[in-house]
Amino acid sequence: MSLTHMQIKELLDEGRCHECEGVGPDHVCVHIAAIAELPTRFGHFHIVGFYNNKDYKDHAAIVKGDIYGGEDVPVRLHSECLTGDAFGSLRCDCRDQLEAALTAIGKMDKGILLYMRQEGRGIGLTNKIRAYGLQDYGYDTVDANLALGFRDDEREYSIAAHMLFSLKVKSIRLMTNNPKKITDLSQHGVVVNGRIPHVIPPNQYNLFYLQTKAAKSGHLIDLEGKLHLPEQGDRPHIEGMAPEIVENIQDL
Numbered sequence: 001m002s003l004t005h006m007q008i009k010e011l012l013d014e015g016r017c018h019e020c021e022g023v024g025p026d027h028v029c030v031h032i033a034a035i036a037e038l039p040t041r042f043g044h045f046h047i048v049g050f051y052n053n054k055d056y057k058d059h060a061a062i063v064k065g066d067i068y069g070g071e072d073v074p075v076r077l078h079s080e081c082l083t084g085d086a087f088g089s090l091r092c093d094c095r096d097q098l099e100a101a102l103t104a105i106g107k108m109d110k111g112i113l114l115y116m117r118q119e120g121r122g123i124g125l126t127n128k129i130r131a132y133g134l135q136d137y138g139y140d141t142v143d144a145n146l147a148l149g150f151r152d153d154e155r156e157y158s159i160a161a162h163m164l165f166s167l168k169v170k171s172i173r174l175m176t177n178n179p180k181k182i183t184d185l186s187q188h189g190v191v192v193n194g195r196i197p198h199v200i201p202p203n204q205y206n207l208f209y210l211q212t213k214a215a216k217s218g219h220l221i222d223l224e225g226k227l228h229l230p231e232q233g234d235r236p237h238i239e240g241m242a243p244e245i246v247e248n249i250q251d252l
């Protein structure tokens with residue numbers, strides 16, 4: 001069962017007249033502006049476009065099944081990464097994380113991926129490329145990380161919470177390997193009834209990279225010894241990984 005025409009109409013009608021004082025330090029208010037079906041290679045979804053009264057970033061929700069009034073709806077938060085998501089960059093594992101989430105949600109009765117348009121942790125594409133460029137010239141990652149490091153997590157969680165309220169979701173289970181994210185989201189009023197480990201199925205290309213990322217706390221090194229930047233803030237839990245390693249990941 002997916003969203004019905006009635007539900008879509010109600011969501012759009014409410015979106016049209018929604019007003020609130022906004023969420024987070026910037027008082028951001030988002031409202032649902034458009035909904036359409038989105039068949040994908042991962043399954044049949046609806047895509048929900050949100051209008052945002054502050055910076056006009058079009059956050060989006062990829063919705064599977066009937067989530068209207070839903071309880072314990074599996075939810076994944078993903079921050080936009082053009083280089084990873086679209087171009088398949090190996091400087092991060094965003095695409096692996098995104099594909100794993102959509103594959104998992106595609107197999108579920110219902111679920112939501114919130115796609116937050118906060119490229120490069122909110123600093124934008126050009127600044128992210130600038131940070132990559134610094135690394136290419138051997139700058140230590142401190143500078144580059146500084147450039148990339150000031151994503152306002154507060155903002156991300158408050159907007160995500162607002163999006164879930166707009167979608168009439170009553171409670172969720174968060175798809176993450178980072179229990180702290182549950183606290184963050186709860187602080188913004190979302191009822192989080194549990195966590196679903198975000199397990200990434202490895203392939204011959206990403207296995208080493210993902211293992212390295214999982215093994216090195218925050219310091220990401222690929223086959224060529226180059227350092228990379230974490231972007232999704234979630235260390236990978238790779239399919240087949242030993243339970244004690246998984247435990248350690250969750251402790252971070």
Ligand SMILES: [Zn+2]
Binds near residue numbers: 018
């Ligand atoms: Zn609002």
Ligand SMILES: [Zn+2]
Binds near residue numbers: 085
């Ligand atoms: Zn990325």
